Amino acid sequence: MEAAAAMSLQTCSFIGLDKAGGRNGGSVKVPNRFWEKRRVQAVRFEDSWKFSAPVRSGHAELKISCCCKKNTGSDNFHNSVDGALVLKRKSEDVLPYLNGRCIYLVGMMGSGKSTVGKILSEVLGYSFFDSDKLVEQAVGVTSVAQIFKEHSEAFFRDNESQVLKDLSSMHRLVVATGGGAVIRPVNWKYMKQGMTVWLDVPLEALARRIAAVGTASRPLLHQEPGDPYTKAFVKLTTLSEQRGKAYANAHARVCLEDIAAKQGHGDVSALTPTDIALEALIKIEYVLTEDAAVTNSRYIQG
Numbered sequence: 001m002e003a004a005a006a007m008s009l010q011t012c013s014f015i016g017l018d019k020a021g022g023r024n025g026g027s028v029k030v031p032n033r034f035w036e037k038r039r040v041q042a043v044r045f046e047d048s049w050k051f052s053a054p055v056r057s058g059h060a061e062l063k064i065s066c067c068c069k070k071n072t073g074s075d076n077f078h079n080s081v082d083g084a085l086v087l088k089r090k091s092e093d094v095l096p097y098l099n100g101r102c103i104y105l106v107g108m109m110g111s112g113k114s115t116v117g118k119i120l121s122e123v124l125g126y127s128f129f130d131s132d133k134l135v136e137q138a139v140g141v142t143s144v145a146q147i148f149k150e151h152s153e154a155f156f157r158d159n160e161s162q163v164l165k166d167l168s169s170m171h172r173l174v175v176a177t178g179g180g181a182v183i184r185p186v187n188w189k190y191m192k193q194g195m196t197v198w199l200d201v202p203l204e205a206l207a208r209r210i211a212a213v214g215t216a217s218r219p220l221l222h223q224e225p226g227d228p229y230t231k232a233f234v235k236l237t238t239l240s241e242q243r244g245k246a247y248a249n250a251h252a253r254v255c256l257e258d259i260a261a262k263q264g265h266g267d268v269s270a271l272t273p274t275d276i277a278l279e280a281l282i283k284i285e286y287v288l289t290e291d292a293a294v295t296n297s298r299y300i301q302g
């Protein structure tokens with residue numbers, strides 16, 4: 001049911017970026033023309049950063065017809081509709097508290113940032129961006145692997161920071177960041193303009209997912225010897241040790257082991273992207289309502 005729910009919920013649309021810098025130049029600035037186009041979808045709010053308890057509106061219209069189209073079996077159909085409804089209702093709870101703030105998904109390669117991010121953007125009515133894709137478009141190449149090969153990791157990181165900086169002035173976006181975006185403190189300054197959410201996935205599950213699609217598109221994993229699972233697992237273990245603390249900077253942590261335990265089976269591979277998106281919304285709501293409560297109690301106390 002999940003693939004269908006995810007497919008039907010995703011409406012990712014990227015708008016091409018003009019090449020704004022030479023291949024051998026320094027960082028590449030995302031051109032203004034790009035943001036002018038996006039402004040149609042990504043509304044700017046001048047004063048949206050105040051944490052206060054919002055006025056709740058009634059339930060918005062539920063848009064589930066697209067989910068039904070993709071499913072065939074009757075069990076799948078019901079699971080999918082139920083899952084989509086629960087997710088949509090939760091998004092309506094969270095939206096007033098988000099107040100236009102962007103969501104930045106962080107996590108290791110293969111943690112599901114793009115998959116879950118597209119679902120979140122759809123239910124929230126936000127636009128979706130994959131920062132890797134924005135870097136590729138800004139540099140004028142078709143893959144991150146090409147940037148690593150023809151330039152360097154440092155060149156990629158500079159461009160990644162520039163993209164995050166440009167995104168940080170926007171609103172109503174869900175951004176799937178690259179797995180290494182967390183290592184530069186300045187990127188946190190940009191990402192923390194919005195809500196940051198860490199998708200915390202066990203290494204075995206990450207390596208299984210990556211092995212299923214191959215390591216070619218992920219240059220940091222591709223250099224290791226061995227079969228795709230071993231290559232991925234070995235390098236991810238090292239990266240996770242180096243980055244573990246950095247991911248923990250996020251406002252919210254979505255731990256797949258915890259979700260699986262809550263569901264009573266303990267099997268993270270049985271979790272669907274919709275389960276994970278729902279948990280992300282629950283965690284975001286928790287963080288934002290805590291902030292709103294603190295702000296309101298300060299206001300009452302004068």
Ligand SMILES: Nc1ncnc2c1ncn2[C@@H]1O[C@H](COP(=O)(O)OP(=O)(O)O)[C@@H](O)[C@H]1O
Nearest residue numbers: 108109110111112113114115209213271272273
């Ligand atoms: N919950 C999930 N269960 C199984 N596979 C998943 C799940 N979420 C994502 N995947 C798969 O894992 C791979 C990596 O997901 P992706 O969203 O691209 O991760 P990221 O953007 O964090 O690198 C993709 O092939 C995707 O289909």
Ligand SMILES: O=C(O)C1=C[C@@H](OP(=O)(O)O)[C@@H](O)[C@H](O)C1
Nearest residue numbers: 108109110144178179180218219
């Ligand atoms: O973890 C990392 O350092 C990287 C993760 C990749 O993004 P995904 O997390 O989307 O695979 C991409 O940015 C690049 O290959 C480096």
